[in-house]
Amino acid sequence: MTDHPRITVLPGDGIGPEVTEAAVEVLSAVGTFDFDERPIGACAVSETGAPLPEATLNSCLEADATLLGAVGTGVPPADPHAPRPEQAVLELRTSLSLYANLRPVRTFPALHSTSPLRPERIEGTDLTVVRELTGGLYFGQRERTSQQAFDTCVYTRQEIERISRVAFELASGKGSRARVTSVDKANVLDTSRLWREVVQDIADREYPEVELEHLLVDTAAMRLVTDPRQFDIVLTENMFGDILSDETAVIAGSLGSLPSASLPAPPNPLVGVRGGLFEPVHGSAPDISGTGSASPIGSILSAALMLRHGLGLSTVANVVEIAVRDVLDKGFRTPDLGGTTTTKEFTRALLSEL
Amino acid sequence: MTDHPRITVLPGDGIGPEVTEAAVEVLSAVGTFDFDERPIGACAVSETGAPLPEATLNSCLEADATLLGAVGTGVPPADPHAPRPEQAVLELRTSLSLYANLRPVRTFPALHSTSPLRPERIEGTDLTVVRELTGGLYFGQRERTSQQAFDTCVYTRQEIERISRVAFELASGKGSRARVTSVDKANVLDTSRLWREVVQDIADREYPEVELEHLLVDTAAMRLVTDPRQFDIVLTENMFGDILSDETAVIAGSLGSLPSASLPAPPNPLVGVRGGLFEPVHGSAPDISGTGSASPIGSILSAALMLRHGLGLSTVANVVEIAVRDVLDKGFRTPDLGGTTTTKEFTRALLSEL
Ligand SMILES: CC(C)[C@H](C(=O)O)[C@@H](O)C(=O)O
């Protein structure tokens, strides 16, 4: 028996193991943790027949936090009825009640030149997408025949209330420029009309100090490209969040550099949230897997989010984030950022900053 | 009785009337048409109580083509139960069976500097988004109480087949670089799995010469920003199309310059498609309405699409499109493009090119 936080580590597929190893090294350098490594995804399917083996899920359920690499092989399984690796991700979300997906998008000054946007359009972007992760079209009733198919998007008041609180808590924590932009399609969808009403309600009753704006999803998709700096906290439902958060990730020019947190409760800066999942935004990138050239930044910054939101160790999280910035400022760049630094070289440079 | 094509003109709200007037002048300069002007949207609500009066709909049903300005006032109605102007747009789509929405996105060399993207990323972009417009989440069963709401996304094989044919016809018409990118979320949604299967089927059976690629909607949202030039024809369902086409519109840096066509049948280059609706991509822009400064380009290029896809007059359509390019090359710019040219000045310059 120890007092050290227990972290389940799920390296997964493709570049997952390479980047996760880097993040574990960084965590080990800034604290003492009990790591429990488990299989997930395509590699778990070949080992055990299931993308999310029971032992893996149990480890996550008992852990203080889980660090995930990436899942999937990029090629559809030969047998169309074989379990899909992505299924593991969806199962984890429901089993761990990870209803709040946080994706902070911050541009490092050193990386402005990698954005597809003109530098003056992105300079200073600092926003967080808060995506509802266990409801909507992803988990509603569905059916499919050869002639017809349907999916159902369902939201309850309670589901919208709890994800709204996550967004408003984050905004409150940011101080005076606190602003939440809630994104929906209230001119067409009934779920969006309920969404807008409930978000406004929570704002009025519980967070009158936070500025709230409602935006249609098509307008949001435009404004994120034309002026990402106008956003602070972007709150949205599951399907819209999937699309907008990936759009936002590339706008910052650093898909490989972005972290995410999936939480089962509103973030608590003092003690953290037990049972969260932390993973880079990028996927398993089978094309560069095994070359040792993947950027470990997304995974390392996910470890920082774990320290902050999962373990209540904000100061340590800040140290890691500053070290990443410093290593970039020194010119280290993996190939995705136009350089030739390897995963291990980047990690070594970062460890020497800590 | 005449042999001239009958065009219903729906100026609508905000800048709608100003830009539509410009497009009608251009049409009158290149041909002889019978115009029938009718109210729609907020202005129709105040005149008749309905956003889409019966007489307006009947005129559209009898016309060879309809030219629409814009609908909506940008402010929610004081009475939440009042008819919404957007409702007119949705009713028109179903009543006229406008299942195929085409949005060509082409960058004018003169406008590269207005894109939020680095010029080298967009130069030469020439793609068309083909959006299914009468199915999916927009028209499925829905319900809402104060505690819960749902929307249903439904697609039938036949609906997917007919929109696929529109995309493949357009690709075929483009010649050897014909490529269709079909966008779905087949790793999660049953409607998307059916979508992917049916699109692939139509490709294999009817258009073996066209290259087909399937992309997940989140990946598409990224690639449209990082490399819009890789796309040719982007085929997608209603909700995804709403988001991606607006994203694409701003990427080109010219929201006010983009046209759209909504058709009830696959485009037929020789005779046109009877009963189509043509409108600029931009909205009613209440903030600049009445200032005489709106760009008429979106509406004028929509008239060109009407000539090409609605009336089988491709050569005349080309003339109009080239004239727009020439006027831009001469330096005329409305305020949205950073200039001081008025709507009327731009239109006059264009008429003198014809
Ligand atoms: C793998 C897939 C099911 C998943 C999603 O759509 O949520 C992914 O795209 C993501 O955003 O985490």
Ligand SMILES: CC(C)[C@H](C(=O)O)[C@@H](O)C(=O)O
């Ligand atoms: C007005 C609205 C209902 C409409 C839509 O969502 O289809 C608009 O955004 C569009 O894209 O034409």
